[in-house]
Each structure stands twice: as structure tokens, then as C-alpha cells.
Amino acid sequence: NAGVTQTPKFQVLKTGQSMTLQCAQDMNHEYMSWYRQDPGMGLRLIHYSVGAGITDQGEVPNGYNVSRSTTEDFPLRLLSAAPSQTSVYFCASSIGGYQPQHFGDGTRLSIL
Amino acid sequence: EDQVTQSPEALRLQEGESSSLNCSYTVSGLRGLFWYRQDPGKGPEFLFTLYSAGEEKEKERLKATLTKKESFLHITAPKPEDSATYLCAVQIDDYKLSFGAGTTVTVRA
Numbered sequence: 001n002a003g004v005t006q007t008p009k010f011q012v013l014k015t016g017q018s019m020t021l022q023c024a025q026d027m028n029h030e031y032m033s034w035y036r037q038d039p040g041m042g043l044r045l046i047h048y049s050v051g052a053g054i055t056d057q058g059e060v061p062n063g064y065n066v067s068r069s070t071t072e073d074f075p076l077r078l079l080s081a082a083p084s085q086t087s088v089y090f091c092a093s094s095i096g097g098y099q100p101q102h103f104g105d106g107t108r109l110s111i112l
Numbered sequence: 113e114d115q116v117t118q119s120p121e122a123l124r125l126q127e128g129e130s131s132s133l134n135c136s137y138t139v140s141g142l143r144g145l146f147w148y149r150q151d152p153g154k155g156p157e158f159l160f161t162l163y164s165a166g167e168e169k170e171k172e173r174l175k176a177t178l179t180k181k182e183s184f185l186h187i188t189a190p191k192p193e194d195s196a197t198y199l200c201a202v203q204i205d206d207y208k209l210s211f212g213a214g215t216t217v218t219v220r221a
Binding site: 012035056092098102 | 116118136144146148153154156161164179199203208209211213214
């Protein structure tokens with residue numbers, strides 16, 4: 001079972017570049033979410049989706065865009081990368097709200 | 113404002129030395145509290161869910177308990193393989209979790 005798969009694992013960008021972080025799950029989960037993890041801070045929710053075609057903002061959505069065209073995929077787009085977006089990004093999925101989330105192994109992103 | 117605070121930030125234990133991690137929260141109307149384990153370079157891995165005060169869950173050397181204001185993760189007779197960062201998260205509405213910053217546990221043989 002693959003679970004939640006994130007690509008790439010590592011990425012270095014220059015300020016102003018755009019890119020898409022990929023996330024796919026094979027568990028037929030309706031709920032998917034994106035978090036960022038920074039040293040000394042808890043995971044912070046960026047965007048989430050409760051099903052195909054439905055997305056909503058989390059705690060720190062600025063500078064990020066998402067879409068959910070299929071149940072399996074939930075890509076995160078950085079529109080114009082800034083050094084403050086240097087972080088480790090995690091994608092997660094669950095059967096629904098109030099259920100344990102399954103996390104991918106993260107994308108480590110550095111923006112110079 | 114909903115807040116989740118974990119203490120201590122770091123914990124160094126000798127193998128076999130039992131200890132507890134704390135997660136205190138200020139959430140109006142707890143809907144669920146989750147414990148996760150995170151190994152270096154990996155994503156968080158689910159351990160327990162607790163829903164009401166007085167509830168306890170156990171798995172191998174780990175035991176999670178819940179009161180109205182805090183949760184404890186007890187590690188009994190830890191082994192080096194229990195070394196990890198332990199994260200606490202509180203469900204703040206139907207779809208959102210608020211995470212603490214974690215406690216990094218190091219168990220020396």
C-alpha cells in the first residue's frame with residue numbers, strides 16, 4: 001500500500017519562481033490537507049479539501065493555491081516563491097473529519 | 113484563541129526510565145485529541161485518538177490519558193526505538209486540527 005505519496009522529496013527554488021508540490025493517495029479518502037512544518041512550531045494548516053471540487057483555506061493560505069479535480073490528487077501551488085516559504089510541506093488524508101490523518105513523508109523546500 | 117502547548121520541548125531518558133509528556137490545550141468544546149509520532153525525515157504517524165475526559169488508550173510501552181485541560185503520553189520502560197518527536201493535535205472544528213510544537217524524546221541505551 002502506497003498510502004500518501006508526495007513528490008518531489010527535495011526542491012530548491014529561487015525567489016519569484018513558481019512550482020507545484022504533488023500529493024496523491026490511494027485510500028479513497030475524501031479529506032485531504034496540506035501543512036507546513038517550521039522549527040519550533042506546530043504543523044500549520046495551509047489548505048484543505050473535503051472532496052473533489054471542494055477546497056477551503058486553513059491557517060496560513062497566503063501565497064499558496066490548491067485544486068482538487070479527483071479524489072486521489074491534491075496539488076499545492078506556490079505562485080511566486082518567497083524565502084518565508086522555506087519549510088517542510090506535508091500532505092495528509094483521512095476518511096473524513098474527526099478521523100486520524102495519514103501523512104506523506106514531506107517535501108523539503110528551500111527558497112533562495 | 114485555540115492553543116495547544118506541549119512540554120517539555122525535549123526529553124532525554126535512559127533505557128528503562130519511565131516518563132510522561134504533557135499536552136495542554138485551550139479549546140472550547142473538545143472534539144478529539146490526537147497523538148502522533150514523527151521520526152526524522154518522515155511524516156507524522158498516528159498513535160491514539162482520545163475524545164472524552166477520563167479516556168485512556170494503550171499501545172505497547174505508550175499510554176495516553178485525557179483530562180478536561182490536558183493529555184499525557186506516558187512512556188513505560190522506554191527503549192532506544194521509542195526515540196522520536198511526539199506530536200499532540202486537537203480537533204478545533206469539523207475539519208481542522210491545531211498541532212503543538214512537539215516533544216523530542218531521546219532514549220539512550
